[in-house]
Amino acid sequence: MKPVLLPPNPVQHFYRGGDRIAALRGIVPETDRQPEEWLGATVTRFGDPVTGLAVTADGDVLRDLVAAAPRAWVGEGAGSSASDVGVLVKLLDARQRLPVHVHPERGFAAAHLDCPYGKTEAWYVLETEPDCAFYVGWRERVDRDELDRRRDAQDSEWMLDHLNRVVAHEGMGVLVPAGTAHAIDGGIFVMEVQEPTDFSILLEWSVTTSTRDQSHLDLGFDTVMPAVSTAALGPEELAALVRPAGEGAPRGTTRSVLPAAADPYFRLRTAAAGAAFEAGFAVVLVTEGEGALTADDGTAVAVRGGEAYAVPHAFGAWRASGDATVLVAGPGAGWPATLRSGGVR
Template sequence: MIPVLLPPNPVQHFYRGGDRIAALRGIVPETDHQPEEWLGATVSRFGDPRTGLAITADGEILRDLVAADPAGWTGPVRGRDAGDVGILVKLLDARQRLPVHVHPGRGFAVEHLDCPYGKTEAWYVLDTEPDSAVHVGWNTDLDRDELDRRRDAQDSEWMLAHMNRVVVREGMGILVPAGTAHAIDGGIFVAEVQEPTDFSILLEWSVTTSTREESHLDLGFDTVMPAVSSDRLAPEQLAALISEVGTAPAGTRFRSLLPAAADPYFRLWDAATLGTRTSVRPAGFAVVLISEGAGEFVGGDGRLPVSQGQVLAVPHSFGDWTVEGDAAVLVAEPGAGWPTTLATAELR
């Protein structure tokens, strides 16, 4: 089985953006509110069974292809169901600040959402405007009653003032553990890798098109707020969530772009052929973005010409693979040990 080429899959959203996705993927945006593209997605938007699902050039839903041949796509391992590939990948191009929000952890999802996955995620910065920042975790311990009051008052200024502000640059990787409050400034373009869900708790809905009643996963704030950490994220803890590996030029050997703490959840690699070939990636499901140049994708099942802006869903049955030519690639894979790691989730 050869990799499947995935046509652009832009997603309409409340916030502005998407021009850098369109430029990379070679399309003309339909509106200025298509700031996300879901790459190789076999899960959809929360409460919407279709939006976000990856579709092939032949009009087939990738999830259905995986479910029809799980051994071919994910090998001897199985996730929560036959269509599960253990990861969700997005391009996110924000031209306005995203709201302060939180994603629940696996234990909460098992208990309340009938799902083994939470939504730990990570960002890899592809491009950014000067002085644009991400906001990750609280910079002081918060009183939970105070947090509830500020949430209900939609006190954006208070929330942002109590968060760690991190100015980003191209090539930075930032891990956002489940339970951690976070937001992204306008001007930042990232590749986002995450657990395969769309679970979000909005602490700040007033800057979105959502209402208070659409901000708590249909569970009520009394139920979801225990999934939100109110603890300080100390400087040394924040530093451990940031990788600078990608700020240096890529070589032919695949390198990990995220902190080691991301490995149980997902992995993100890059490499460049430099006119020869990359090192070998082992067989397994992967979502691959050709970020620059052109070349050939080479595996045990054949060769496939590739060029900048293309996205591939790579099946396990393609075998070990490499890239030849003059290209750079970004590779997202399920976490190390997936899916056995799902059984080790801790309750939050």
């Protein structure tokens, strides 16, 4: 069973962007509000049964392929459903600042959204304009009633001023635990990996085309605000969420580009030619060069820069060959057992 080519899958959204995705993937954007591409997605946008689903070059919906042969795609053990691959991968290319928002953790999602996944996520910076930044976690504890008032007043200045500002650099990895308030400046282009959901609580909707009624997961703010942490994220805790930009992987090796704390949720590794990967579901983005994904049995799929592939478990252990440089995303260590064992909270 070979990796399948994933044609471009741009997603229309409430914020502007998408030109760098289009350039990488070799397409012409239809609008200036296609700032995301969902790569290898078997889940959809919240409240929408279709948007986001990946379709292969042969026209098959990837979710249906996985559901029809889950062992071939993800190996032994079942996720939350037959089509669950344990991870959602996106390209995110914002040309305006994203709103201050929060994603719920697993306990809240299980209790209120009938889902075992929350939405811890991470970003790997592909490109950035000078002095653009991520905003991650409150610099000091905030009063919950005050936060409610600032949210209702749509006081963007207050929210941003109370968040930690982390200047983006190409090659940097940033982990955002569920419950953490965050935002992203326009001008940053990232590969995003996350738990496979689309659960977002908007504290700030006025800078987008979204509305207050679309900002609380259809649950009401009284219900969702307890999912928003008001605790301070201090310097040491923040540093543990950031992996500084590093050198590319030497030939024949792989390198994690995310902080170690991301490993239970998902993994994202960069690799140069000759690097080996274990069997397992993966989404592969070829960032540059040409080469092949070659299984241990000699089966090979030719690849080139700008292409994306979904790799099934049944492809077996494999390696990148030729001059291709790839980013390889997959579910977290111990998945899917961690969904049932409580190993990740």
